[in-house]
Amino acid sequence: MAQDEDLTACPVRWADDGLLLIDQTRLPGELRRVLIDDVDALVEAIRSLAVRGAPALGVAGAFGVAVALRQGAREGWDRAATLAAVERIRHARPTAVNLRRGTDRAAARLEEGVAAVLEEAEAVRREDVAANRRLSELGADWLLARAGHDRPLRLLTHCNAGALATAGWGTALGVVRELHRRGRVELVYVDETRPLLQGARLTAWELAQEGIAHVVQVDGAAASTILYQGVDAAVVGADRIAANGDTANKIGTLGVALACAHAGIPFLVAAPTTTVDPDTPDGAAIPIELRAPHEVTGPDADERSPGFNPAFDVTPGSLVSALVTERGVAEVSRGELPGKLWGTPA
């Protein structure tokens, strides 16, 4: 299994010649970094999930504007061609609002040139790490207060919302890390997260490196584990949070939330405010990425049995016990909307 020197080190960062990514399709077997210096390669890296996770996509989109500018200068593009390339990056995947946000933020400085774009992208990267650290503390505080006892917690998570999915440290796994730091994690149930196994491959890898006790389970085990294995809370990340608190996250998250509601345990969504989209009124307005059927069926499937492969689902706000961002906590299922956080930086 690959080892990383420092998991809080940014999985998406700028090197002198381009965007340096950890290729997440290779983990956990191999820790390979790839240098991206053209737009086709970046769009492919995003679509293939070499870089993935909403906040990491935001950082990749922001640095992607610099990739487009530099390629344009090399190949003599006019302004329209550069803008078209930026649009391709912006739309490489539809659900995580961070990709659009990060790209737009850097593109707003496009006319100032590469150095200004890089400065903005670097700010996106830096701010994400800081947000993750803060929301992790706040999420840990909230969970411990809700638990109301002194023993370590049994947690469940879905997909990968760790350092790899962000600019560093992680969101949902950031909360887990913070709880571990405080000696308050007994065990983490990691949903394997079909079909691309972000849980079994990536979350398990991160937890193993941190020495956090965990077990990997099939997604279909989650409801039973929540009801019968003494799980204290589920904590997940998000790809887009609508103004009413409806939350898109990796397919399978909704089932986790339903089981938590039935069991009467907290379902915590941990995400930076860059994942909250006030322009999306509710879950119905969140575009859900449909991926290739063969990711579900395998390449040799009987063509009479096609796959159906939505990459995300939407958990209604009524099932979100709390949303924690770097600005504070909104108890969505009790009627507190994400907009509450705009007025109350923590």
Ligand code: MRU
């Ligand atoms: O398809 P992916 O792997 O990009 O999906 C990622 C998730 O659903 C994560 O939970 C979400 O982006 C939050 S990452 C901090």
